[in-house]
Amino acid sequence: VSPSGASMAPPAGCCSPAGVQRRLPILAWLPDYSVQWLKMDFIAGLSVGLTVIPQALAYAEVAGLPPQYGLYSAFMGCFVYFFLGTSRDVTLGPTAIMSLLVSFYTFHEPAYAVLLAFLSGCIQLAMGFLRLGFLLDFISCPVIKGFTSAATITIGFGQIKNLLGLQDIPRQFFLQVYQTFRKVGETRVGDAVLGLVCMVLLLVLKLMRDHVPPVHPEMPPGVRLSHGLVWTATTARNALVVSFAALVAYSFEVTGYQPFVLTGQTAEGLPPVRTPPFSVTTANGTVSFTEMVQDMGAGLAVVPLMGLLESIAVAKSFGLTNVLGSLVSSYPVTGSFGRTAVNAQSGVCTPAGGLVTGALVLLSLDYLTSPFYYIPKSALAAVTIMAVAPLFDASIFRTLWRVKRLDLLPLCVTFLLCFWEVQYGILAGTLVSVLILLHSVARPKMQVSEGPVLVLQPASGLHFPAVEALREAILSRALEASPPRCAVLECTHVCSIDYTVVLGLEELLGDFHRQGVTLAFVGLQVPVLRVLLSADLKGVQYFSTLEEAEKHLSQEPGIQPYNISEDSVPEHKVALLKA
Numbered sequence: 001v002s003p004s005g006a007s008m009a010p011p012a013g014c015c016s017p018a019g020v021q022r023r024l025p026i027l028a029w030l031p032d033y034s035v036q037w038l039k040m041d042f043i044a045g046l047s048v049g050l051t052v053i054p055q056a057l058a059y060a061e062v063a064g065l066p067p068q069y070g071l072y073s074a075f076m077g078c079f080v081y082f083f084l085g086t087s088r089d090v091t092l093g094p095t096a097i098m099s100l101l102v103s104f105y106t107f108h109e110p111a112y113a114v115l116l117a118f119l120s121g122c123i124q125l126a127m128g129f130l131r132l133g134f135l136l137d138f139i140s141c142p143v144i145k146g147f148t149s150a151a152t153i154t155i156g157f158g159q160i161k162n163l164l165g166l167q168d169i170p171r172q173f174f175l176q177v178y179q180t181f182r183k184v185g186e187t188r189v190g191d192a193v194l195g196l197v198c199m200v201l202l203l204v205l206k207l208m209r210d211h212v213p214p215v216h217p218e219m220p221p222g223v224r225l226s227h228g229l230v231w232t233a234t235t236a237r238n239a240l241v242v243s244f245a246a247l248v249a250y251s252f253e254v255t256g257y258q259p260f261v262l263t264g265q266t267a268e269g270l271p272p273v274r275t276p277p278f279s280v281t282t283a284n285g286t287v288s289f290t291e292m293v294q295d296m297g298a299g300l301a302v303v304p305l306m307g308l309l310e311s312i313a314v315a316k317s318f319g320l321t322n323v324l325g326s327l328v329s330s331y332p333v334t335g336s337f338g339r340t341a342v343n344a345q346s347g348v349c350t351p352a353g354g355l356v357t358g359a360l361v362l363l364s365l366d367y368l369t370s371p372f373y374y375i376p377k378s379a380l381a382a383v384t385i386m387a388v389a390p391l392f393d394a395s396i397f398r399t400l401w402r403v404k405r406l407d408l409l410p411l412c413v414t415f416l417l418c419f420w421e422v423q424y425g426i427l428a429g430t431l432v433s434v435l436i437l438l439h440s441v442a443r444p445k446m447q448v449s450e451g452p453v454l455v456l457q458p459a460s461g462l463h464f465p466a467v468e469a470l471r472e473a474i475l476s477r478a479l480e481a482s483p484p485r486c487a488v489l490e491c492t493h494v495c496s497i498d499y500t501v502v503l504g505l506e507e508l509l510g511d512f513h514r515q516g517v518t519l520a521f522v523g524l525q526v527p528v529l530r531v532l533l534s535a536d537l538k539g540v541q542y543f544s545t546l547e548e549a550e551k552h553l554s555q556e557p558g559i560q561p562y563n564i565s566e567d568s569v570p571e572h573k574v575a576l577l578k579a
Helices: 017-023 026-032 035-063 068-072 076-084 096-105 110-129 133-138 141-158 160-164 173-182 189-211 221-235 237-255 289-296 299-307 312-326 337-345 353-367 377-391 395-403 405-417 422-442 464-479 499-514 526-535 546-553 571-578
Strands: 280-282 285-287 446-449 454-458 487-490 519-522 541-543
Touching: 017 026, 026 076, 035 068, 035 096, 035 221, 035 237, 035 337, 035 353, 035 377, 068 353, 076 312, 076 353, 096 110, 096 141, 096 299, 096 377, 110 289, 110 299, 110 312, 133 422, 141 160, 141 173, 141 377, 141 395, 141 405, 141 422, 160 173, 160 189, 160 377, 189 221, 189 237, 189 377, 221 237, 237 377, 285 289, 289 299, 299 312, 299 422, 395 405, 405 422, 422 464, 446 464, 454 464, 464 487, 464 499, 487 546, 499 519, 499 526, 519 546, 541 546
Parallel strands: 454 487, 487 519, 519 541
Antiparallel strands: 280 285, 446 454
C-alpha cells in the first residue's frame, strides 16, 4: 500500500521495477517523500513511542521477564518494517497476548524467550516463502474470539496481584484465582489506591481522546493550540500516567517511606548483539538445544501461528523481525492493534514513523532506566488492564446466538480450554470448527420438490463424504415409493465431483434402470461434465432446463435428452471441455 493508501500494481517480473518494489516496499514511497510527510511521521512516531515504552515495561511483567526485555522487543520491528512495511499504519512490537504466550512456553527464562523468538521467526519466514497461509484459514473467527477473550481475562486477572500489591501469587490461572482471593486481606492500600487512580485517569484520558473534535483551519489559533495540547496529553496517556505514578513513588522514597511495590532495577544500556542462546547453563547442568526445543513443545507452533493471525501477507516482515530481534534479546513480537490505531489517528504517512518510535525506545534504554526503577507495579498493571480490556468482545456471544448458534460451540470450547492450556483450547476449537465444516460437506443441504417427478437440488458441491446421504435421499423418495418414480438431480450449484461420487452415481443409475425408471441430470457445469465424460458412465441423460427434464420424464413427446458422450454434448460445452 502506498502512502496515499492506494494498492501497488502487481509485479510484472522479478527484475521489473514493480517486482523490486514488491520485495523491498520502501522503494515505492521513498522517492516521493516530502517535508510534510516527515512532519506527520515524526508526530506519529513520537506518539507511538510514548505509548509503547510503558506498555513494553508492563508486557515484560506479563511475560514473566525482567522489564528491559520488553524494551529490547520494542525497537527491532520498527526498523525492519521501515524497509519491508506494506502498510503505513502497522506497528510491530510486544503485545499483551504474545507476552502471555511467552510466559506459558518459556518458563520465565530469558534464554528460552529469545530462542523462541528466533525459531518463531524462522517458522514464519518459511510459511511466507512456502505460501502456507491456508493453514490459518482453518482457524475460524469463533476460535480466535474464544482465544482472545480467554487471554484477556487471564492477562487482566493476572495483573490483580500487582494492582493490590500481593506477593507470592502463582502464574497458573486457576491457582492464581484461588491464591488471589485467599490473600486479598493482604492488600497494600497504597498500591490499590494508586492502581485504581491510574485506571481512572487512563479511562478519562481515553474518553477525552475519543471525543476531541477534529481541528479545522478556520479555528482561532488559541483553540487549535488547546486542541493540540489535549490531543498530546490523551494520546500519550500511558507515559503521562506512568510518569505521574513514578513521581509519586519517588516523592515517598525521599521521605524514607515507600507504600508501593516498585518495578526495581532495569538493566541500563543497549542490548548486546549476539546469537540466540542454543543452550543454557543452569544449576543442574547444561540444557541442550534439543532439550530446550522439547521443553517449549507446542509453543513452537502456537506462537508463530498466533503472530500471523492478522495476515499471512506480512509473514516475511514479522518473521524477519523475530529473527533479527532475537539477536538483541527480543522475545516474540507481532502487530499491535492498539498502537496501530494510535499510529493511524496520529496521521502517519509512511512506515518511516517507525524510525522515530525505534529511536525513542533506544534512547529510553540509554538514559531512562534509572527513573524506571520508581515506576510502581500497580501503575503498570493499570496500563496492561486498560490495554487488554477492549480485546474482550462480550457482544460476540449475542451475535453468534443471533447469526449461527452452532458457531458458539467452537467459541465456548476454545474459551474454556484456554484457561487450562492454550494449545489445547486452540486445537480443540479448531477441531470442532473443522468437524462442523466436514459435517456440512458430508450432509449437504438439498432442496426437494415432490411430484410425479422427484427433483433434488444439492446446495453445494458433491464430494465423497456426501455420497451415502445423496443415495439415501434419492432411494427413499424415488425408488422406495409405490410405484417407483423418475428423479431429476438439479446440479446448478454443483461445481465439482470426485471419483467416489461418480461410483455412487453409477450405482444409482443401475438401481433406477433395474426399477424401470430414469434418473436424469439438469444444469451440469463444465467441470462436472468433464469428469462424467472421463468416467464413461452408461445411461446418463441430462437436459438444459428443469422444464425439459420434467416434460420428457412425464412422457411428453418432442423433448429428447442429451446422452453423456462427447458427440452428444452441445457445441458450446464441447469447446469449453476442450479448452
